[in-house]
Amino acid sequence: MKMQYGAYIAMAGIGLYAMFVAEIISIFNFMADPTLTEFFEPESKILQFISIGVAPGVIMSGTSYMIGRKFGSKQIGWLVIAGGIVLLVGMSYTYTMLDSIVKDYHVFTVVITPPLFMVVSIPVIMVGALLFRIKKRSRKYF
Numbered sequence: 001m002k003m004q005y006g007a008y009i010a011m012a013g014i015g016l017y018a019m020f021v022a023e024i025i026s027i028f029n030f031m032a033d034p035t036l037t038e039f040f041e042p043e044s045k046i047l048q049f050i051s052i053g054v055a056p057g058v059i060m061s062g063t064s065y066m067i068g069r070k071f072g073s074k075q076i077g078w079l080v081i082a083g084g085i086v087l088l089v090g091m092s093y094t095y096t097m098l099d100s101i102v103k104d105y106h107v108f109t110v111v112i113t114p115p116l117f118m119v120v121s122i123p124v125i126m127v128g129a130l131l132f133r134i135k136k137r138s139r140k141y142f
Helices: 005-031 043-068 074-100 109-132
Strands: none
Touching: 005 043, 005 074, 005 109, 043 074, 043 109, 074 109
């Protein structure tokens, strides 16, 4: 079975979601260290991770949907759903890490990031599920 371009784009989205989750977990682990002597601004680092991880991932999921919606593709639908699940599970885990973060780093950006992207993952999963409802049409070239 030959894969469509949308499937490769959806796989790139999964990779970007996984990268974002790994970055947030690592920065939360860093901020949870009580022996941390230097102070840094977590807002800018988290916004950087959002711009290089989850924002392009959402664009990849949307692009995969746009490609798959014309002829319907369960494969692309499953991949988009998998990306949403990676984001949901990862952000759920980081939400549990909030209590272990040093109080100096409890700023708005740190506190809002896990619940915000848990909410973002729900439409991503729904968009993937929409591809199951589309009936496969025959490809008419002429």
